Each structure stands twice: as structure tokens, then as C-alpha cells.
Amino acid sequence: MRSDTETSGVGVPADVPAPADSEKIPAHVWRTAAVVVFGAVMGMLDTSLVNIGLRTIGSDLGASLATIQWVASGYLLALGVSLTVCGWLARRVGVTRLWLWALVAFTVTSAVCAFAPTAGWLIGLRILQGLAAGLMIPAGQTILGQAAGPQRMGRVMGVVGIAVVGAPAIGPTIGGVMLAHWNWKWLFLINIPFGLAGMALGLRYLPRSTGAAVQRLDVIGLVLAGGGVSAIVFGLSEIGTTGSVTSLSVWLPVVLGLAGLTGFLVRARRTARPLLDIRLFGNRAFAAATGAGFFAGGAMFGVMVLLPLYFQVLHGSGLIRTGVDLLGYGLGGIIMLPLGGRLTDRFGGGRVAVIGNLCIAAAVLPFAFLPVDANGILIQFLLFAAGMATGVGAMPLVSAAYAAVRHDQLPDATAFVNILQRVGGAVGVALVAVILSRATAFGWATVSGYHLAFGGLAVLSMVASAASTVLRSHQRQA
Template sequence: MTQTRSATAVSPSDSIPPHVWRIAGVVVFGALMSMLDTSLVNIGLPTIGADLHASLATVQWVASGYLLALAVSLPLCGRLARRFGPARVWVAAVAAFTIASCLCALAPGIGWLIFLRVLQGLAAGVVVPAGQTILGQAAGPRYLGRVMAVVGIAVVSAPAFGPTVGGLMLDHLSWPWLFLINLPFGVVACVLGLRVLPRQPGTRGGAVDLVGLVLAGGGASAVVYGLGELGVRDANSVLSVWLPIVLGALGLAGFVFRSLRRSEPLLDVRMFRDPVFAAANSASFFAGAAMFGLMVLLPLYFQILHHESLIRSGLLLLVYGGGGIIALPLGGRLTDRAGGGIIAVCGTVVVAATVAPLAFLPVDANPVLVQVLLFVCGVGTALSTMPLVSTAYAAVRHDQMPDAAAFVNILQRIGGATGVALIAVILSRMAESGRPALSGYHLAFAGICVLSLVAALASGVLLRVRRS
């Protein structure tokens, strides 16, 4: 796995072949569709509940079931990509996601909608890692930074534009259109995927390790579920919070132990023996926790603390997404030139430096100042996430890319759930204590700042490992 250490020796003037850009465009198109769907549907939950006569606790499973299913399918993605080829898996997953979207729009009741959202989540869990596998294999270590920066457009723009798009749709259309909007995009993505993506032959392998799949998929989903419940229930709740987290952690530990003893594991955990791959994923875990936590906190900051409407809150968040989109190409080029470690250190420090003032500003703070901070924070977020992903992929062989993509996305998903849970716990506990709402948001922003600093330290470890 040492052939990828030469990323710093690549000339930044090397132009990326046109076919790689075409592949990147198709992959980003599919990723943007699946990620935008999450923010659109979450906005429509109150409307869906009212129309289908479901309680808030029940309708929340439309979102929770999707996220849990997504965590279940991630461990299987590597196996499917190796067996059938990542391009075939990507097209099949996009097609399944599109069909499930259509069925969700036609759901006659809340029970059917939850069930169909689970199927949609199973497909969505495969789209992003399969696409990253295709891109990683097509680009190779030489162009990974710049190409993976394109994938970051979906990660940054979907949460930024989703609230605005969803609010406008609900103002003029019924909630099924939140799902029907996926149909034309899904059809176009499948056609482009069949025409553009390289169809590499799969490799014959043994039977799927069903026990490993249960341990990995069930463990990851249990941890994500427990962390999600931590933010909405009593932290001392054993059955709802700590039992799923403990059982999930034991399941993941059992999966690691089982994989080390098998000649053909579901996912090759031995890749973590590579110090660069291990360090990049560790840093990505904390950077993902800060990013996803911030993406949950910022809409609440405008809607609840500043009493902004859903659409106006979305408009105020556009500057955050815009900063990320502008910085992504630069971050990719710098990653190819200097390596992801130093770029991630700078990015995470920028996030911490721009979030820290929000932990002290009053409610009536200058709105221009807040927008400037959010723009720079978006720049830092772009520089703190995708360079770590690029570095992790550059540390593995071509044939290991499917497993690497699965691991990167699993750790980011659990890291994101950790960051969201931290924000939810802080806000709910501060509200229960009777403290002013502003105090809760100040503490929440401080929590994001701490996560970013931990990510900076982990990125520093990555920098030292690569240099050694």
C-alpha cells in the first residue's frame, strides 16, 4: 500500500483526463440526488404527519428508518462492488432509489411510507460509497484530491440548498413531490451511468458472510440509533439509549474480531494496519462530527433563536454552502500538491476559529458579521473533510477501494451521528435547566469548536505519519 505515498510528488499542473471529469460529473449527480432527498424529506415531516394523521413520534421514523437502513447497507457495498463491479452496483442502487422514491410518493399510509423509506435508505447507502469507489479507481492517487473535491459539492451543497428548495416546494406543492422530484434526476443518472461509467468485471467470490453483515450492519445502525435517541430522551435511559450503543459497539467489535480470522471477510479491516489510512479515518471521524453537528445547529440557530421562517433560514445558510463550494476546487488542488494532512489541519482550525465567536455573540449580533463567519466556516469545512477522504483512498491499492469506501462512509456516518447527538443533548439539557436559549446555543457552538480542534489534532497526527 506504499505506492500512494507519492501524492506530494505529483505536479499540480498535470491536467486531469476528460473521461475522469465525465465520470466525476455522473457520480456527483447521483450523490447530490440522494443527499438532497434527506434534507427535503426532513423539512416535510410535519406536513407528512398532518396529511397522514400520524403523531410526531411516528412520523419521525420516516427519517430515522431511512438513516438506519443507510447504515445497514454500507458494510455490504464493498462486497457488492467486488462481486459485480462498482459501476453496475451504482446504477442498480440509483435505479432502486428512484423506484423507491416513486413508491414513497404513492404511499397510502404512514406505515407503508416508513417501510418504503427503509428500502430507499438501503439503496442510498450504496450510492455514495460505490460512486467514490468508481472515482477513486478512475482517478488514482495522482488526481484524487481534485477529483474527490468534486464529490464534496454534494456533501456541502445539499444541506445548504435543501431547506430553501424544500420550503418552496411545500409552499406550492403537496408532500409527495418531495419524492417525485427524484424521478427525472434518477432516470437521467441511470442513463448517464450506463453510458459513461466504466463497467469493470466483477470477481467471483465465496458466499456473503451473513454473520459479519449482521454484526457490522446491525452494530453500525444500533450505534447510530442510540446516539440519535440520546438527543431526544433522558440520558439515563438504558433501553432506548445505552443498550443500543453498547450492543452496537459490541457488534462492531465482534465484526472486527471475526474479520481478522477469516481469509475472505466482508470488509478487510486489515487495511487499518496502514498508519496513513487509520490516521485519515480517525481525523475524518471527528471532522465529520463537527460538520454534521454544525449542519443541524445552524438551521435551529436561525429558526428558533432568531425566529426566521424556513425559507429565510435556508437563504441565510446559502452563504455557508457557497463558501464550501468555492473552496472545494482549491482544496483538491492543494491536496494533490501538499497532501491532505496539512490542508485538513488548516481547515479544521479555520472552522474552530469561525465557530468560536458564535459561542459569544449576542442575539442581536451584526448579521453581516454572522454571514462573514458562516462563509469562512464553509471554506474551512470544505478544507477539513474531503482532503481526509482523498488521503484515505490514496493509501490503499486499486482492488481495496470498495472496502475503503465502505469504511470511510461508515466512520463518517457514526461520527456525524455523534456530532448531532452532542448538539441535541446540549440544547435539550440547557432548555430543561431553565437557562436562556442563547446559553444553549453558545454551549453548542463551543462543542463544535472542541470537535474541530480534536479533528485538527488528529489531522496533525496524519501529517506526521505521512512525513515519517
């Protein structure tokens, strides 16, 4: 017997080709997608730029590296908290209004960050910026999902995916040029024109939505879920700083975070209206898509962190040169994402993700055997291939997850998808950090550590492909 989410109008299986009258996407949906991309680009590009400039910012503000790292860590912690409350706020004030408010907050805090007088002020402002980003990204995806409908989800989400893959790829180049010619303040000021354009276009083109009377905010659920997600992401990110999984700053936050999430799940099962509707995971297609997305996110974020290190450490490239070297990866993703979206709508996210993640593994695995003096043309070919594979690896899973739920369930669905992607990404980055640090501890050559790290990410992509077969199976049975 099917659940209500599987028999609803938006639960049409993605393996079934769309009817002829839904093949063409209306112009207003593309306008909505173009507006939402402003927010996605800001969020992804900002993270890349600020991480590149941490040392410069710390030197200018007279802060130690341990202190200035909280500019990045505070942002991540705040992001985890606001992701868990995004669904409740979207129902309370309306998803378009929430996106606009979050965009305004992100833009204003970006401007104020540029003039922070001390590291303490900057950390506090980055926490506010992280809260805004955690609302803006899933709210934008909810707007797109509701505008597109399930049978157009792949093509429309492919547009947003361009920001996810393209922004981190060009971030090192932009950040390197800025730091070479201007001061670090411009790493934040660059968000202002994007924000102003997004606000103007959003007020003109985004569909109007109104809030509704909803249950009171479950504060205890927010503390358990938001605190749990933030603690896990922080603990995993500390592996990159300490180089050890046994450090107190690593295992204690992870244990506390898991305890918090366990408490949230117990409370959500006993509460009539929980902060996030965990009954969504009773929808097998949604559960399979988000589960596979966890592993795909780990591989994707792990590759995005490892590739810059590969060029900077093994090849001795500077920031600008590294950014240029990574352009092929971003270009491959940008070219392939629209096609990946069309394939998703036609053949189903599960089938496309199975092949896409296998292709990612096939493109990444050769890096586990390349010598330091490998031919540059070969490296660029592999990077381009990895970028193209990424375009048909992760986003089909996101599209399938959103297409599997009802229109009114999208706010909670986008929150769950982003939470699992972020945690999965933290796992992927932690995997890279552990492998590289262990290789150093064992006295292996530096290149051996990178070989193992690329191999580990290839395996993670294979796991994502295997998990995607479960989604494909559910879509075929639907």
C-alpha cells in the same frame, strides 16, 4: 518494514507533488465525476428535504410525530446495513453495475414513496431507499477513486464534496418552497429527474466493470457489522428525540451496537476473507485519515444541524428564510472545495486538513459569543467563512484515505470511510442535542445553550485538526 498497502503504486504519499504528466486530469475522469455527483446530490438533498417535511407528512397521513420519525430513522438504519455489504457486492457484480442498480432502486423507491397510502408503507419504502443510498454513495466514490488515481484524488473528490456541503445548505430553501406551494409528495418526486439523468449519463460515460468470483457472503459478519453500525447511529439519533443520554432507547442500542461491532472485529481477525477487510487499518495513513475523518464528520454534521435551529429558534426564521440565511455557508463551501482539492494533491491531505479544521473552529467559535441581535452582515460573513473552511477540512481526509490504498482495496476503503463519517456525524448531532437539552434542564437562557453548542463543535473541530497531525506525520515519513 512497510505493509503491502504502503508500498503499492497507489500508496504514493500525498505530500509528494504529482509529476508533471499527472497534473492534468483527463476529460473522461471529469465526466465520471459529473455523473457520480448526480447520485451524491440525490442522497444528500433527499435527507435534508424529508427531514424538513416530517411534520407535514405526518399530518397528511394521520400519524403521530413518534411514528413519522421512523421515516428518517428507518432510512438511517438501512443505510448502516448496506454500507457494510457494499464492498462485497462491488467485487461480486462490478462497481459500476452496482452504482447503476442502486441509482435505479433509489429513483424507483422515491417515486413509490410519493404515493405511499399510510405511514407504515412510507416507513417500509424509506428503508428500501436507505438500502439503495448506502450502496450508491460508496460505490460512486469507488468509481471516482479508481478513475482518478491517488495523485489526482483531492481535485476529483472535491467535486463530490460540493454535493456534501451544497445540498444540505440549499435543502431548507428548496423544501420550504415546495411545502409552501405543493404537497409533500414533491419532496420525493424531485429525485426522479436526477435519477433518470444519472442513469442515462452513467450508461454512456461510466467505465465498464465486471464482477468476479468472490467468497460467499459472510451473513454472520453482515448481521454483526450492519446491525452494530445501525444500532449505534439509531441510539445516538434518539438523543435528539429524548434529550437524554440515560434513556433506554439511547444507551441500549449503543451498547448492543458496540457489542455487535466488537463481535465483527473478533470474527474478521479469525476469518480468512471477512466481509470487510480490517487489515486496511494496518496501513497507518489510511487509519490516521479515517480516524481524523470521524471527528471532522462529527463537527461538520453537527454544524449542519445546529445552524438551521439557530436561525429558526433564536431568530424566529421560517423554513424559506432559514434556507436563504444558510446560502452563504453553502456558497463558501462550493467556492473553496475545488481549491481545497488542488491543495490536497499538492501538499497532502494531512497538512491541508490540519489548517482547514482549525479554520472551521475559528469560524464557528465566534457564534459562542454573539448576542441574539448580532449584526446580520457579521453573521453572514462568519457563515461564509465557515463554509470555506469546511471545503478544506473534511474532504482532504477522505481523499487521503482513498489515496493510501490499492486500487482493489477501494470498495472496502470507501465503506469504512462512510461508516466512520456517519457514526462521527451521529456523535456530533448527539453532542448538540445533549448540550441544548441540558441547558434547558438547568434553566439557562436559550441563547446560552446555543453558545455552548457552538463552542462544543469548535472544540470537536480542534480535535479533528489535532488528529490530522497524525496523518501528516505518516505522510511525511512514507
